[in-house]
Amino acid sequence: MDYEKLYSNNAKKMRSSEIRRLLEISQQPGVISFGGGLPNPNAFPVEEIREIVNKILDEEGTKALQYGPTAGLKDFIELLATFVKQDGIKAGVENILTTVGSQQALDIVGRIFLNENDVVMVGLPTYLGGINAFLAYGAKLVGVPLDENGMRVDLLEEKIKELKNKGENVKLIYTIPTFQNPAGVELSLERRKRMLEIAEEYDLLILEDDPYGKLRFEGEAIPPIKAFDENGHVIYMATFSKILSPGIRLAYVVAPEEIAKKMILAKQSMDLCTSTLTQTIAYHYIKNGYMKNHLPKIIEMYKRKRDIMLQSLEEYFPPGCKWTHPRGGMFLWVELPEYINTVEMFPEAIEKKVAYVTGKSFFVDGGGLNTMRLNFTNAGDDEIKEGIKRLAEVVKKRVK
Ligand SMILES: Cc1ncc(COP(=O)(O)O)c(C=O)c1O
Numbered sequence: 001m002d003y004e005k006l007y008s009n010n011a012k013k014m015r016s017s018e019i020r021r022l023l024e025i026s027q028q029p030g031v032i033s034f035g036g037g038l039p040n041p042n043a044f045p046v047e048e049i050r051e052i053v054n055k056i057l058d059e060e061g062t063k064a065l066q067y068g069p070t071a072g073l074k075d076f077i078e079l080l081a082t083f084v085k086q087d088g089i090k091a092g093v094e095n096i097l098t099t100v101g102s103q104q105a106l107d108i109v110g111r112i113f114l115n116e117n118d119v120v121m122v123g124l125p126t127y128l129g130g131i132n133a134f135l136a137y138g139a140k141l142v143g144v145p146l147d148e149n150g151m152r153v154d155l156l157e158e159k160i161k162e163l164k165n166k167g168e169n170v171k172l173i174y175t176i177p178t179f180q181n182p183a184g185v186e187l188s189l190e191r192r193k194r195m196l197e198i199a200e201e202y203d204l205l206i207l208e209d210d211p212y213g214k215l216r217f218e219g220e221a222i223p224p225i226k227a228f229d230e231n232g233h234v235i236y237m238a239t240f241s242k243i244l245s246p247g248i249r250l251a252y253v254v255a256p257e258e259i260a261k262k263m264i265l266a267k268q269s270m271d272l273c274t275s276t277l278t279q280t281i282a283y284h285y286i287k288n289g290y291m292k293n294h295l296p297k298i299i300e301m302y303k304r305k306r307d308i309m310l311q312s313l314e315e316y317f318p319p320g321c322k323w324t325h326p327r328g329g330m331f332l333w334v335e336l337p338e339y340i341n342t343v344e345m346f347p348e349a350i351e352k353k354v355a356y357v358t359g360k361s362f363f364v365d366g367g368g369l370n371t372m373r374l375n376f377t378n379a380g381d382d383e384i385k386e387g388i389k390r391l392a393e394v395v396k397k398r399v400k
Contacts, residue, residue, distance in 0.1 A: 014136050019128055019357055022346070026355030032387035033355040034374040037181060037242075037330060040305075043298045043377075044245050045290065052284045060280070068276040070268045071260075072098035072252070076279045079286055080252050087213065088227035089236065091254045097264050098274040102211060102239040102251040106133040108266045109172070109207055109235060112259075114139045119163055119170040121204075123151050125333075125362030125371070127181045130174050130209065140168070141364040148324070150177060150187030153194045160202050172205050173198075177225060179212035179329025182362045182373035186327060192225045199233040205259075210238045212329035214295060217303035219327040232256035240282055242330065243295060248278040302330065302377050308384045309376040316392035318399045323374075330377045333359070335370060340398045342372045348397075354390040 019035070026033040056064050071077060077093045084091055099105040106129065114120070116138035122130065124143035134141060142163065144156045156173065163170050173195065177187035187195070199206045208225050226236035239251035253263060267273075285291055309332060313323055323334045334356075336342065342358045349355060359371025379387060 010136060010138070013138055015132050017128055017132055017361075019361055022355065022357055022361075025350055028350070028353075031350065031353045031355050032379055032383045032390065034376070034379065034384075034387060034391075035355045035357050036378060037375055038378040039242055039246065039298075039330075040301060040377050043301060045285075045294055048285070048290050048294075049245075049281060052281055052288070052290075056277075056280050056284065064277050064280040066276060068273045068279070070273050071096070071264050072274055073276060073279045073283070076283045079283055083286060084226075084236075084238075084252075084254055087221075088223040089254055090227075092257075094257045095254050095260050097253050097255075097260055097267065098279060099237075099251045099253060099267065100249045100271060100274055101241060101246070102209060102237045102253075103129050103133070104267070104270070105237045105251055105253045105263075106130055106207075106209070107136075108263050108270070110134050110137040110139070111266050112262050113171055113205070115169075117169070118172075119168050121156060121160065121170065121173045122364055123175065123180065123183075124365060125182050125359060125368055126174065126364070127176055127209065128361050130176075131362075131364060134172075134174070142170075143364045143367075146180070146183055146185060148185055150180065150185050150191055151175060151195070153191045153198065156195065157198050160198065160204070164202065170202065170204060172207050174207045174209065175225070176209045176211075178210055178222065179215065179326055179331075181212070181329070182331050182357070182359070183333040184324045184326030184329055184331045185333075186219075186222060187225075189222050192222065193228060196225055196228055196233060200231060204233070206234045208234055208236045210236065211242050213238065214243050215299060215302060215330065216328040217299060217306065226254060232259075235259060243298070244282065244285060244291070248275075248281060250274065250278045250282055299328075302328075305376045305379075305381065305384060306332070308381055309374065309388060312385045312388035313392075316389050318392065318396045320399055321395065330375055332374045332376055334372050334374060336372070336395060337399060338370050339400065340395070341369050343369065345394060345398060349391060349394050352390045352394050354387045354394070356391065 026035045114137040120134045124145045226234045236254040320337045356372040359368035
């Protein structure tokens with residue numbers, strides 16, 4: 001039977017993630033992979049979770065194994081309200097919902113806001129999972145270049161003006177302001193404030209995606225844009241994936257009440273509720289003070305790994321290559337000389353048993369051919385050095 005003719009228009013717009021495909025290739029034996037956005041397995045607090053799960057099953061097993069409210073368990077949502085307050089975000093329980101990873105939150109936002117040809121402003125580069133979520137609803141994605149201080153908000157405004165003049169329906173600005181995936185850069189405080197002003201002036205929403213904000217190795221913390229949002233222009237989302245475990249599939253959204261309600265409605269038909277078991281685990285993990293003790297440990301580990309990668313790049317990479325010095329997060333962004341194409345180079349890297357993600361995957365305008373994203377958190381310390389050495393050999397062969 002020809003299934004194609006049965007698929008919905010939305011299904012036809014879905015794209016498979018280039019990264020997922022590359023990751024499969026990079027899982028060959030012996031390959032040192034800087035590809036995936038994976039936390040380090042040693043960063044998972046297995047013993048503490050075992051202790052919490054045992055306690056939950058002993059004391060509140062029947063509740064933790066039951067369905068729960070779509071927005072999330074009441075106690076957990078209340079705790080999240082105090083959790084986000086640490087970052088200056090004012091939220092009541094009516095503003096918060098849990099989601100199955102922030103990937104689900106991206107999909108929900110697409111579902112409730114995007115019609116065919118609506119415009120989403122995104123970074124050049126930006127997170128591929130965001131791109132695919134918006135494309136699935138038929139959105140047009142318009143890229144705005146980044147520099148070392150994040151998205152160029154001056155260009156953002158110019159482009160929005162231009163698009164509006166052409167009659168385009170610009171609705172959202174999608175941004176990952178802190179330790180951006182893939183580039184690792186931070187949006188400066190001034191630019192955060194300016195972005196919010198632009199959203200207010202042009203009647204747009206900012207979708208602030210913040211999986212990495214708590215993984216800061218150095219520098220003053222910059223408040224999330226949501227902390228300045230007095231007029232309901234920001235939908236904020238964060239996840240437990242990078243600070244606790246991606247396997248628990250747990251994230252949360254802080255949104256203006258009306259939007260939160262609509263998101264909950266959309267979520268209801270997707271999955272009824274987020275796992276009550278993992279919400280209860282995360283609840284106790286924070287409540288018992290484990291999170292407070294755990295974060296400095298992973299920050300120390302990831303900082304060390306970033307330093308090893310930076311030192312190795314310095315030591316082995318040829319002149320003419322540039323890379324970012326992320327002050328936190330999980331990724332470093334490398335720019336090779338213009339004439340080197342990292343897509344064409346990829347098979348050779350795999351042959352040399354090292355993998356990266358081609359930068360092109362993160363560009364909505366076909367650019368970034370000479371760039372790549374390197375994850376520094378997943379590989380072992382010695383592997384990072386060896387992997388960069390192997391990668392440098394591949395690059396050197398192409399440098400003129
Ligand atoms: C910017 C960004 N947003 C969202 C996600 C999805 O995270 P999760 O669904 O695991 O919460 C990721 C994961 O890498 C990410 O980097």
